[in-house]
Amino acid sequence: MGRPRQRTPELREKILDVALDLLAVDGPSAVTTRAVATAAGTSAPAIYELFGDKSGLVRAVFFDGFRRLRDRFAELPPPQGTPADLLAVIDAFRDFTRENPRLFEVMYTKPFAVYAPAPEERELGDATRSAFVDRARSLVQADQLHGDAVDIAHGVLGLVVGLATQETAGFLGATAEDCDRRWRGAAESLLRGYGVDSNA
Amino acid sequence: MGRPRQRTPELREKILDVALDLLAVDGPSAVTTRAVATAAGTSAPAIYELFGDKSGLVRAVFFDGFRRLRDRFAELPPPQGTPADLLAVIDAFRDFTRENPRLFEVMYTKPFAVYAPAPEERELGDATRSAFVDRARSLVQADQLHGDAVDIAHGVLGLVVGLATQETAGFLGATAEDCDRRWRGAAESLLRGYGVDSNA
DNA sequence: TGGATTTTGTATCACTGATACAAAACTCTG
DNA sequence: CAGAGTTTTGTATCAGTGATACAAAATCCA
Numbered sequence A, B: 001m002g003r004p005r006q007r008t009p010e011l012r013e014k015i016l017d018v019a020l021d022l023l024a025v026d027g028p029s030a031v032t033t034r035a036v037a038t039a040a041g042t043s044a045p046a047i048y049e050l051f052g053d054k055s056g057l058v059r060a061v062f063f064d065g066f067r068r069l070r071d072r073f074a075e076l077p078p079p080q081g082t083p084a085d086l087l088a089v090i091d092a093f094r095d096f097t098r099e100n101p102r103l104f105e106v107m108y109t110k111p112f113a114v115y116a117p118a119p120e121e122r123e124l125g126d127a128t129r130s131a132f133v134d135r136a137r138s139l140v141q142a143d144q145l146h147g148d149a150v151d152i153a154h155g156v157l158g159l160v161v162g163l164a165t166q167e168t169a170g171f172l173g174a175t176a177e178d179c180d181r182r183w184r185g186a187a188e189s190l191l192r193g194y195g196v197d198s199n200a
Numbered sequence C: 001t002g003g004a005t006t007t008t009g010t011a012t013c014a015c016t017g018a019t020a021c022a023a024a025a026c027t028c029t030g
Numbered sequence D: 001c002a003g004a005g006t007t008t009t010g011t012a013t014c015a016g017t018g019a020t021a022c023a024a025a026a027t028c029c030a
Helices: A009-026 A033-039 A043-049 A054-074 A083-097 A102-106 A119-125 A127-141 A149-169 A176-195 B010-026 B032-039 B044-051 B054-074 B084-099 B103-106 B119-125 B127-143 B149-168 B176-193
Strands: none
Touching: A009 A033, A009 A043, A009 A054, A009 A102, A033 A043, A033 A054, A033 A102, A043 A054, A054 A083, A054 A102, A054 A127, A083 A102, A083 A127, A083 A149, A083 A176, A083 B054, A102 A149, A127 A149, A149 A176, A149 B149, A149 B176, A176 B149, A176 B176, B010 B032, B010 B044, B010 B054, B010 B103, B032 B044, B032 B054, B044 B054, B054 B084, B054 B103, B054 B119, B054 B127, B084 B103, B084 B127, B084 B149, B084 B176, B127 B149, B149 B176
């Protein structure tokens, strides 16, 4: 008995969808509690009941971004045991950041002052690591790359995060050809460098 | 005649110093117009007279960051014509980001919703490019690296921005040794990879 | 000393995140 | 079927932010 509930898990998803949409279209400054609530057909306090506070909403966006990225990686063809396996992950990562630049920024930079992921949140949400680490490990075991697989994965992730940051900000190059060439050259060079046994 | 001026270029510098300090100590959310003005011994409208608006203040912080980074690069020993020249720039860049993590974020990510550098501002403020590009060009001419020097510089810059982003956020590694090893491994591998003539 | 002039800081606005609480919406009993 | 009882919701409000109009302050000169 009592007034029927409207602040359901379904409304939570609706709010999250609206937040993702506002973020993608008009950027972080458009994601205000009032704007999100109104566009979702409810009022601001619903966000606080369903997400705790605004940082909870941004956190949900953050996790959803990593879920989508994981789905993207899951569509990749099975690894063949060559460095091209890692190049495929790099390409998929880049495609994702070009299609979802604001979402990428929420995941890897901190456009919202109210939310910075704690290390454990980062690990939970980070689907990236395993895609990189698993392939790096296979390649190290196959003697195609040399060094610690986790170190290599962090290096590759560092490169792609940096290139994507520069590209989404418009500073990687003026033309698509410039950006393509720089992505490809850097990715191939890094893997080539990891392929050399520096202790040999 | 009239009331003596207080909103002088000296006060502008004072305000900028205060903003840099508040940013470094308490992060972007501590840089409010009131807090900066009070700490500088003036009132909020002075900021608007001297900087236009808050994004103007953040822009000044942005430029000051690149000035400091350029000074850091200027202290580097003269290039010797080996890939170690670029490794030295990479090390100096990393040192800078570890000593000024919030400032680095203002320069390369967008922690303030109100300010994103326009491409021409980025080029003006970017002392990074020439330090990387000049050395890359020398190494390409000396046949130590292969490819376009500007492309290589963008690739190296991408790597260091990404690694620094991850490190300042605490996601590059749990210990200093982890971070050191991953920086070194990635930097050396990338340069090693650029050293191979992929068209040969 | 007091008018004229320039500069400053206070008071205020719109908007944001956040929340208290009265109105709304429903169930069930007498 | 009226209305008490219960639960939920959205409105009204608060403090803090970026921004600005304008009265008060501070000076100079007649």
